[in-house]
Amino acid sequence: MARRHESARGSMPLTELLISKESKAMASFGVRDLDTMMRFAPRRYVVPAPLRSLHEVNEGEAVSAVVSVVSVRDRAMRSRRGFILEVTVSDGIEDMPLTFFLTKPHQVQWHRGRLPVGALIIVHGTVGFDDYRDSLQITHPDYETIEDTDEGRAWAQRPRPIYPLRQNISQATMRSATEKGLEFADSLTRPVPDEVIARRGLPPLAEASRLVHIPLTVEDTRRGMAHLRYEEAFILQAIFAQRRAQDERTPAPVLSAEGPLQPLLDERLPFTLTQGQREIGTKIQERIGKGHPTSVLLQGDVGSGKTVVALRAMLRAVDSGHQAALLAPTEVLAEQHHRTLITLLGDLARAGQLDGHAAATRVRLLTGSQRTAGRRETLLDVTSGQAGIVVGTHALLAEKVEFASLGLVVIDEQHRFGVDHRRRLRAKGAAGKSPHVIVMTATPIPRTAALATVGDLDVLTLSESPGQRAGVTSFVVHEKLPKWERRMWQRAAEEIAAGRQVFVVCARIDEDEADAPAPLILDENGKEGPPMLEPARGVTQTAERLAERSELAGARLGILHGRLSVEEKQEVMGQMVRGEIDVLVSTTVIEVGVDVPNASVMIILDAERFGVSQLHQLRGRVGRGEHAGIAFFDTSGEPGQQHSTHLHAIAETTDGFELAELDLRRRGAGDLVGEEQSGLQRTLKHLDVIRDARAIEQAREDAFAVVAADPELTTHPALAGAVADRLRDADPDVERS
């Protein structure tokens, strides 16, 4: 996929600056103007080997040496067409031949022209052995004429930029294009105010461009790149700052009533809130009690008790005369949330019923597959305001659903929703007001990563987990080692015999259908892992196979996947919750939130197909109650392969933050919270949210100050332009709203 680069407004078009070969090469990367080209950084640098003396080198070594030309000879080859050019060079102590095999006379002339006797050159190459003459030589070295001064030698030793290449484009073309651009570096647009750059001790942009594209030292490349990274972070933070400033000018329902429902719920809770739940509750109350829309990212590991925190906030909304919506990524989850809320609320959810509490409200479920009649009734409750709380899926985002007065939206599992769905929800508020938004995620994002990517959200973290969760231990099982696999099913059978239940998760429903590609896994160097393993197993076929397995003889099997009807799914989940199913074979519909405290085994087939957070979520389904959980990551990969190393790493830690980092490193910086995530965070160019943590924090401080002083950026046209370009580049459809 072609990586897109914004065309900075008003910047010099490359077609005017470069010869056509160069501008075409740049255009093939989407780089069409000077500003973008100067920010199109080398992928890496090659640093010449340290200078050596010829008399110290050995066969097979990569060397760089400063030498002078002693003699140049060429002759026609005997056995085939072409010429041998032999250049003898000396470092003053030792001589060594440089040998070139050339096909055309003009090539010979070209080298001869650059290598007059007496010239000082720097040679880079690998030392080989010439059997014929029984001496060391360097074949086809790179070389460059240098001046015999300290500067000349330093120049010869400079790191060489290596740009990304496409077919028929050479490094030389990319280098000559950028070098021409550097002539105009003083006219580049500077989105970051000069005084900010100076205060942070960064090189000015023109200098930074030279350091990036023609560095003299490795340190230069760092200083130059530091500017580009900072600039990128600064523009992002300016966007977040503007969004926040805009929120502060936007009216929102004031959700500050202190009862009656919320305290009534607190009395009814079957447990006491943890200190963390209380503290975060207070922080959320402060924020939603103000007349401007707040956006909170509530993160906490699986089972940390986010739901009740959200429910308390939702009751505030109801108590304040507004409604709250809870959005889940799947229907199964929406249904479960609905059940959970109704259970927690008890008589507080039964408005209009005989056994309802006098202050009660209604909690309605709204999903896409609902029958028309039930749906109409629900919609009526939503529109009239009878339903204080509405639980649903994306269907809630559909235009047709009109709330009487939506005050708060809670989104569960943010990685399934584009963060920018929030913006669409804004339109659903009452009377020109924007609802408050709480996004809940069980995949914690390291702090600076959050700042860099969802920096317009307030991040609140639930760090302690309530209750006595027995916890879960994870193992990787290699299918290629049948003993392990048998042991896995035996283990499952033992748990069933002890009265526990088992989840088996498959990557797809049916093996007769086309297989989805496994996700890309990157190694530490950002390289792609080996491609595909065996085709993924399906729910249907797995259930059939398990029915045949001797270990599981007599076990009651059930299946669950997204193609079952709502009624069927509810029925199966009900059976599982009631303990009428021993082994539930399913897709990831059970990934998040599904609560079966009696389940103790989670078997994930073709585990390499799942993302880090998915695996973590899935294993979080077991060990929720008093029984210790076991998770098996079953893979068809060979032990030691990249996929399985990856699985082992996940199996070895349960720390959410550590996993988040692992995930980041594996998928490459930039792709933060998942595929569906649109927008800004998908297009980080230079920033690495972990490595550049400090730059991100500094840029945030600076950008927020600049925007606070000038929210419309009228005195910072270059920054305003960069912000607009960035938003357009990030997501042409969503971000414009």
Ligand code: ADP
């Ligand atoms: P998650 O953060 O994964 O959404 P839940 O909100 O589903 O976690 O909570 C997990 C379980 O812990 C639920 O059964 C919930 O009722 C229970 N729970 C929540 N808060 C507490 C608490 N303070 N003490 C004991 N159990 C709690």
Ligand code: MG
């Ligand atoms: Mg949950």
